[in-house]
Amino acid sequence: MKIALLPGDGIGPEIVAEAVKVLKALALPLEMQEAAVGGAAYAACGHPLPEATLRLAQEADAVLFGAVGDPRYDQLERHLRPEQAILGLRKALGLFANLRPAMCHAPLTHASSLKPELVAGLDILIIRELTGDIYFGQPRGRRSAPDGPFAGSEEAFDTMRYSRPEIERIAHVAFQAAQKRQGRVTSVDKANVLETSQLWRDVVCDVHRQYPGVQLDHMYVDNAAMQLARAPRQFDVIVTGNLFGDILSDEAAMLTGSIGMLPSASLNDKKQGLYEPSHGSAPDIAGQGIANPLATILSAAMMLRFSLNQPEAAARIEAAVQSVLAQGLRTPDIASEGTRKVGTREMGDAVAAALA
Ligand SMILES: NC(=O)C1=CN([C@@H]2O[C@H](COP(=O)(O)OP(=O)(O)OC[C@H]3O[C@@H](n4cnc5c(N)ncnc54)[C@H](O)[C@@H]3O)[C@@H](O)[C@H]2O)C=CC1
C-alpha cells in the first residue's frame, strides 16, 4: 500500500509526523514516500505543486496531507501561493467529495464552544463538494470596472458555477452516506438569491427520487450557520457546495472542541483519496510543538478505511484516540481544568502506545 506523504507548511510537518508514528505502530505493509508541497516546495523549486509531487500523489494509493500556507508568500501571485497546491491536487486527482465528520467525543463535551448538553453524542457528516464552485469557476480576474457607479475603478471578480453532473455526483455521495447513518440529508444552499443554488436544489431533489428511504430537507446557508450553533444535533448529513462547506465545517469543528479535532477525506470516483485535517497551517503556533495532531491521526484512520481497505486498523486508531482522551491527555486547544496538558509529540506517542 503506497502512501504519499505531503506535510507542507507551518504545523503540517509536526502533525503529519505524529500520524506517521501511529501508522508505523500498526505494523502494516505501508510504503510511505514524502514530497515537498506548498510554501516548502515553492522555496525549494519555485512552484507550490512540483511535477514530481503531483506524480507521487497520482501514483499512490492514498495521500496523507498536512497543510499549506505561509504568510511569507501571501503577496505572491495567486497561482504561486502555497494554497494553490491543495486546490491543484484536488482538481488533478478529481477529489470532488470531501467528507468531514464532526463528532464530539464524550470526554470533550466540556471543550466544545456549546453547552455540553447541546453536543453530547454529536455526530454530523458534512459532505462538501470540492472541485467546483467559486474556488475554481472561470472567468475570474481583475480589471477596470466596465459599468456601474464605480465604472473605471479597479475591480476583481470570481465566478460561482455548478453543472448538473457535478451536483448529481455529490448528491449521490450524500444520500448513500445517509443510508448508512440516520437516513437524513440537509442540503445547504442560498437558493433565495443565487442561480447556482437554484440549480443545486433542483438537482438534489431530482437525485433524491432514487433514495425514497432518505429524508431530505433544504436550508439556506445563513440559517444553517445559526442552526449549527443553536441545535447541532438536528443534523445527520449536510451536503453543500465548496465555499459554504469550507465555512460551515470550520464552524462545526468548534462544536467538537477544536479545529484540531476535525479530520477529512477527499475522494474521487475510484475511492482514491487525499486525507488531511480540516484546518490550515496555523502559522501562529507553528514550531512550538503544541498543535493538536488528532485531526491528522483521525484522517489517517479514514485513509485506512476508505482507500486502503483496512477497516480494523482504522478502528484501532479511533479507539486509541478515544482512550487517550479518556485518560485526560489534552493539547492546549482542548485543555480544561483537571486534564493533563501535553504537546504534539506526547499526544502522538500516547495514541501509538494506546493501539490495542
Ligand atoms: N488545506 C489546507 O492546507 C488549508 C490551508 N489554509 C491556510 O493556512 C494558513 C493559516 O490559515 P488560518 O486562516 O489561520 O487557519 P488555520 O486553520 O491554519 O488556523 C486557525 C486557528 O486555528 C488554530 N489551529 C489550527 N489547527 C490547529 C491544531 N491542529 N491545533 C491547535 N490549533 C490549531 C490556529 O492556531 C489558528 O489560531 C493560511 O495560509 C491558509 O490559507 C487554511 C485552511 C486549509
Ligand SMILES: CC(C)CC(=O)C(=O)O
Ligand atoms: C485553500 C483552502 C481552500 C483550503 C481550505 O480552507 C479548506 O479546504 O478547508
Ligand SMILES: [Mg+2]
Ligand atoms: Mg477551510
